[in-house]
Amino acid sequence: MFLQKIKPFLYLGIFYLTISLALRLIFIFHPITTAEFSFVDIVEILMIGILNDSLVFILTCPFLALYFLFLSDSKYQKPYGHIILGLLAILFLYILVVPNNIFKQYGGSAAEIALAFIGLKIIFFSLMLFLPEKRIKIRNTLYFITVFLYVLLIVFNTVSEYFFYNEFGLRYNFIAVDYLIYTNEVIGNIMESYPVVPMFLAIFAVAAIFTVYIYRKTKVELLVLPNLKQKLILLISFCILVGISLVGLHFTTKIKSDNVFEEEIQANGLPKFYWAFTHNELDYFQFYPVINQQEAEKTFLSQYSTPTLKRNIQPDKPELKKNVVLISIESLSADFMEHYGNTQKITPFLDSLADHSLMFTNLYATGNRTVRGLEALTLCIPPTAxxxxxxxENNKNKFTTGSVFKSKGYDVKFLYGGYSYFDNMKDFYEGNGYSIVDRDNFKPEEITFANVWGVADEDMAKKAIQTMNAEAKSGKPFFNHWMTVSNHRPFTYPNGKIDIPGDAKSREGGVKYTDYSLRKFFEMAKKQDWYSNTVFVIIADHCASSAGDTELPMDKYKIPAMIFSEGFIQPQKFTQTMSQIDVMPTLLGLLNFRYQSKFLGQDVFTKDFQPKAYVATYEDLGLIKDNYLTIISPVRKVKQYSLVQQKNNLSPEFNIYFDENPLKEKDQDKQLVNATISAYQSTSYWLKKNMLNR
Incomplete structure (x- = not known):
């Protein structure tokens, strides 16, 4: 009887193992597989592969097991059926009517997806509740859909793995993770590269054929539903099998080979995808163009007056122990500001502050996520793959801006309106000597508004003033790095603060409210005794969007940055190309700090400064220099674009445009290609060897 109840799992398992075996055989004889295998090698690959596939399939079965566990006729009996239907209706109305429900706070389509799911659940539950004579037919329909989704995912994953291997000669790695993150770019690339419509029609057709077969062989099991005892046996069995599978994969995924192709083909793509997702890095030396390591380091370090990784910074003037407040603003693209041509007047305070600041008008973010901006401002190194x-994991005890300030006797803190465990910020900053002030430090009465990302920027501004006042009383100078949150989807903030309603959920509203909050912060700061001895650095973490027609659309990396201090910093504009990693070394230069530096950014006011910028996605690594954009990518690809500077009619600043067609290899500037490889190879090597630690 028990074997009868697990027939759906057996049929799906056989289907999955068969299609995975076929894929593995295709990989063995694929033209990209340049290795030669003996008969014994092939048998070994297939046996290990079948074991891996079996363990992975077991880990996917609990979803289907839960489906069977909840199959029951008793839940439709009075009064249970009406109670369940009522609860589902209440949940539906909660999502539909409550303005700031938990789903809407996440932004995007979360609320719509939840509404659709609960709505369908209500419809089918109602039909089965009020039409008991149709219950078996409805249940069979839902079972068919469930099996179809399982089969469709198996077929779709198989096709995806084939195309991934076809391009890279590997199972899933972090590039596949990147594909999920950059859906717009990836979908666009797929649409242009493959016959999408015929391919998807074929996938659905194959899935439908096998679903009909499995359904016909197993639908009889729904005529007599499992009783409580059978459900308990099923649940315990799967818990044991899942445990065995997790232990088994722990060992099988560690089976190594001297032959990379053998190792990749015998593996299963899903554990490799999970590993890539949790380890978050690509091995530069495996995927990117490389040159001799000594040559790479020599080329990269030649930009410094002392061409060594560890350099003594020795200004002629005495050090200035001023307080420093670094404010990194969430998703503030340069083109949100009037200084860069925007006409919406959504940053009136920042535009007015820029007129009294040292403003960097041609500065580029290193990446397109908050953690990339924080990395650039804290470690001052080029981004890595x-x-x-x-x-x-290896993110502690690094040489940071905080460690420099701490060596000078500063109180060093990271301020964040949300919970800093998000994106591993708490672990990183505490592991590098920063104290943390985040949402956990707020009393309930200190929060006037909050969403899923944290307290409103205005509330964080008040907390920042409170924190700085306490630091000033200690007699020690302070360095505080404040990361804002309000200019982030869902772009909600308290009503009545600006002329855009707080529930409009518009990007422009988020920008303008953050600008308003910064105005309030400076109004409060001016009243404090420490204000006159404080330098403020205001910079975006990254742009609002990174989508574009090329791998690294430069206009989506340009960000505003300024350094302000009344009576100390003279208003001026620095128009040369520079990177986000140059900002803090420049500030330390303005303060005449003496220290041993491992920063790879430069003080832009030194005679050795070379105008350039590093820009990157998860996999494409770029260098903007000498009117060229050079990009290196996995599978050792190199592209180079020629750049042209043109004046923006709405702004006195320069914009950079580039020819969207990459240069042919024979026309590339080889010296810049070498410089790009040298920068990223050297940085990756030093990180790997912990040479950028304190």
């Missing part, structure tokens, strides 16, 4: 160092 994969996820930001902030989210990696």
């Amino acid at each position: 994969g996820e930001s160092i902030i989210k990696r």
Whole structure:
């Protein structure tokens, strides 16, 4: 009887193992597989592969097991059926009517998806409740849909793995994770590269054929539903099997081979995808163009007056122990400001502050996520392939801006309106000597408004003033890094503060409210005794969008940045190309700090400064220099674009445009290609060897 109840799992399992075996055989004989295998090798690959596939399939079965566990006729009996239907209706109305429900706070389509799911659940539950004579037919329909989704995902994943291997000669890695993150770019690339409509029609057709077969072989099991005892046996069995599978995969995924192709083909793509997602980095030396390491380091370090990684910074003037407040603003693209041509007047305070600041008008963010901006401002190094160092395991005891200030006797803090465990910020900053002030430090009465990302920027501004007042009383100078949150989807903030309603959920409203909050912060700061001895650095973490027609659309990386201090910083504009990693070394230069530096950014006011900028996604690494954009990518690809500077009619600043067609290899500037490889190879090597630690 028990074997009869698990027939759906057996049929789906056989289907999955068969299609995975076929894929593995295709990989063995694929033209990209340049290795030669003996008969024994092939048998070994297939046996390990079948074991991996079996363990992975078991880990996907609990979803189907839950479906069977909740199959019951008793839940439709009075009064249970009406109570359940009432609860579903209340949940539906909660999502539909309550303005700031938990789903809407996440922004995007979360609320719509939840509404659709609960709505369908209500419809089918009502039909089965009020039409008991149709219950079996409805249940069979839902079972068919469930099996179809399982089969469709198996077929779709198989096709995806084939195309991934076809391009990279590997199972899933962090590039596949990147594909999920950059859906617009990836979908666009797929649409242009493959016959999408015929391919998807074929996938659905294959899935439908096998679903009909499995359904016909197993639908009889729904005529007699499992009783409580059978459900308990099913639940316990799957818990045991899942445990065995997790332990088994722990060992099988560690089976290594001297032959990369053998190792990749015998693996299963899903555990590799999970590993890539949790480890967040790509091995530069495996995927990117490389040159001799000594040559790479020599080329990269030649930009410094002392061409070594560890350099003594020795200004002629005495050090200035001024307080420093670094404010990194969420998603503030340069083109939100009037100084860059915007006519919406959504940053009136920042535009007015820029007129009294040292403003960097041609500065580029290193990446397109908050953790990349925080990495650039804290570590001052070029971005590396994969996820930001902030989210990696080896992220502590680095040489940071905070460690420099701490060596000078400063009180060093990271301020964030949300919960700093998000994106691993708490772990990173505490592991590098920063104290944390985040939402956990707020009393209930200190919060006037909050959404899923944290307290409103205005509330955080008040907390920042409170924190700085306490620091000033200690007699120590302070360095505080404040990361704002309000200019982030869902863009909600308290009503009545600006002329855009707080529930309009508009990007422009988020920008304008953050600008308003910063005005309030400076109004409060001016009343404090420490204000006159404080330098403020205001900079975006990244732009609002990174989508574009090319790998690294430069206009989506340009961000505003300024340094302000009344009576100390003279208003001026620095128009040369520079990187986000240059900002803090420049500030330390303005303060005449003496220290041993491992920063890879430069003080832009030194004679050795070379105008350039580093820009990157998770996998594309770029260098903007000498009117060229050079990009290196996995599978050792190199592209180079020629750049042209043109004046923006709405603004006195320069904009940079580039030819969307990459240069042919023979026309590339080889010296800049070498410089790009040298920068990213050297940085990756030093990180790997912990040479950028304190």
